[in-house]
Amino acid sequence: MQLENKIVIVTGGASGIGGAISRVLVRRGAKVVVVDINADAGALLEAELGEQVIFLDGDVSREETAQSAVSTAIERFGGLTGLVNNAHASRQAPFLDLTKDMWDLSFSTGFTATRNFMLAAHPQLARSGGSIVNFGSGAALDGQPTQAAYAASKEAIRGLSRVVANEWATEEIRVNVVSPMALTDGVEAWSEAAPELYQRSLANVPLGRFGDPETDVAPIVAFLLSDDSAYMTGQTLMADGGAHKLY
Numbered sequence: 001m002q003l004e005n006k007i008v009i010v011t012g013g014a015s016g017i018g019g020a021i022s023r024v025l026v027r028r029g030a031k032v033v034v035v036d037i038n039a040d041a042g043a044l045l046e047a048e049l050g051e052q053v054i055f056l057d058g059d060v061s062r063e064e065t066a067q068s069a070v071s072t073a074i075e076r077f078g079g080l081t082g083l084v085n086n087a088h089a090s091r092q093a094p095f096l097d098l099t100k101d102m103w104d105l106s107f108s109t110g111f112t113a114t115r116n117f118m119l120a121a122h123p124q125l126a127r128s129g130g131s132i133v134n135f136g137s138g139a140a141l142d143g144q145p146t147q148a149a150y151a152a153s154k155e156a157i158r159g160l161s162r163v164v165a166n167e168w169a170t171e172e173i174r175v176n177v178v179s180p181m182a183l184t185d186g187v188e189a190w191s192e193a194a195p196e197l198y199q200r201s202l203a204n205v206p207l208g209r210f211g212d213p214e215t216d217v218a219p220i221v222a223f224l225l226s227d228d229s230a231y232m233t234g235q236t237l238m239a240d241g242g243a244h245k246l247y
């Protein structure tokens with residue numbers, strides 16, 4: 001589907017799955033405000049994609065970043081029709097060993113950032129009948145050991161998404177969640193460092209491979225931002241090769 005006339009904020013949009021989303025959205029005609037702390041990757045992306053992309057060097061855990069992303073979309077592109085809350089940083093440790101800083105990192109970059117960006121984007125999305133795509137995780141659904149801070153933040157995002165999907169439906173704003181499994185540089189490094197764990201994860205994927213960020217995950221996000229998904233809200237879409245089936 002094409003995304004001409006769409007103006008979208010992508011958090012963590014400079015690399016990994018977010019970078020793939022930024023590329024696919026631009027290829028399909030959207031204008032994208034990329035918010036990321038990786039200024040080098042952001043500059044490269046701007047050089048690659050040209051004037052359809054604006055990079056905003058910003059930390060999503062800072063409250064003012066959300067408003068400045070929305071202001072950038074309005075000033076440079078004339079409005080906002082979509083929001084992708086993709087950024088999320090976290091550290092893994094057994095529950096008993098998780099420090100306050102680890103909890104704060106996962107909630108400030110995951111749940112709180114998602115909430116702040118949704119609130120900041122609301123006035124524009126209400127005008128455009130906009131679409132929000134938030135991010136969940138199979139590790140949270142499974143309750144994977146060492147992931148308490150990450151899982152709690154991810155499931156808080158899913159709970160928030162369902163409530164707001166109901167509350168903002170009257171304004172034609174849709175809120176959905178994508179739960180991906182994709183071979184990013186980070187996952188590739190992990191697969192080399194922990195090959196047995198990687199093979200065990202792979203064994204749980206019916207389609208037999210980790211997804212490609214650009215061809216397997218980003219098109220699902222593009223679909224949710226497009227008018228083709230106009231009758232879908234409050235859903236979690238598993239982009240994970242069949243590893244999880246939600247009922």
Ligand SMILES: NC(=O)c1ccc[n+]([C@@H]2O[C@H](COP(=O)([O-])OP(=O)(O)OC[C@H]3O[C@@H](n4cnc5c(N)ncnc54)[C@H](O)[C@@H]3O)[C@@H](O)[C@H]2O)c1
Binds near residue numbers: 012015060
């Ligand atoms: N990769 C997977 O298989 C997988 C599985 C389940 C869920 N997810 C979720 O998908 C999303 C993307 O995952 P990924 O693997 O591409 O992540 P990643 O860590 O590879 O990339 C995240 C991007 O966010 C940016 N970022 C990190 N902290 C930031 C901050 N404070 N402010 C702004 N930008 C920041 C990074 O610079 C990077 O560009 C995340 O929400 C993640 O939890 C990924």
